[in-house]
Amino acid sequence: MNRVEKSGMEIQQEPIIIRVTEEYHIPKTRHSVKFLAETLGFKQIIVFYIMTSVSELAYNLFFHTDKGGTITLVPLIREDNVGIEVIAQDEGPGIDDIDLAMTDGFTTNRGLGGGLPGVKRLMDEFEIQSEPGLGSRITARKWKIWQ
Numbered sequence: 529m530n531r532v533e534k535s536g537m538e539i540q541q542e543p544i545i546i547r548v549t550e551e552y553h554i555p556k557t558r559h560s561v562k563f564l565a566e567t568l569g570f571k572q573i574i575v576f577y578i579m580t581s582v583s584e585l586a587y588n589l590f591f592h593t594d595k596g597g598t599i600t601l602v603p604l605i606r607e608d609n610v611g612i613e614v615i616a617q618d619e620g621p622g623i624d625d626i627d628l629a630m631t632d633g634f635t636t637n638r639g640l641g642g643g644l645p646g647v648k649r650l651m652d653e654f655e656i657q658s659e660p661g662l663g664s665r666i667t668a669r670k671w672k673i674w675q
């Protein structure tokens with residue numbers, strides 16, 4: 529397995545892929561990212577931000593698509609920085625109007641509408657690619673140096 533040493537500790541570098549098709553998969557994504565973020569040495573408050581972001585994205589896979597999707601967690605190990613990339617991907621209905629979906633309080637499925645804008649606020653980098661009828665891919669990153 530491809531691993532690096534950081535402060536005497538071995539850090540996993542492979543992406544972790546979690547399928548989200550059942551409701552109980554949502555807490556599973558939270559636990560996985562908690563473990564990864566703590567291993568990478570994020571402060572506890574930032575670990576919580578990342579966990580919240582991942583569960584919002586996992587909720588969306590479960591509630592806004594028919595077949596669910598995947599959450600991929602990628603450890604980002606750089607010479608001078610360490611981060612986590614979270615990718616939520618699905619082949620669901622897609623998002624018609626991304627600006628509207630990013631508006632606080634907007635929901636099409638009786639949610640609170642705070643998920644996507646919340647993830648954008650909690651993470652350092654955020655991007656949505658979505659094609660109506662084909663699916664969505666939401667990528668968010670958090671870096672340690674900016675915490």
Ligand SMILES: Nc1ncnc2c1ncn2[C@@H]1O[C@H](COP(=O)(O)OP(=O)(O)O)[C@@H](O)[C@H]1O
Binds near residue numbers: 584634
């Ligand atoms: N993976 C997705 N596929 C299709 N639509 C999505 C997806 N994620 C979010 N959306 C759309 O964006 C809206 C806003 O999402 P969010 O801010 O998480 O609020 P909520 O989940 O409470 O509705 C959702 O109501 C839905 O219409």
Ligand SMILES: [Mg+2]
Binds near residue numbers: 587588639642643644
């Ligand atoms: Mg949501």
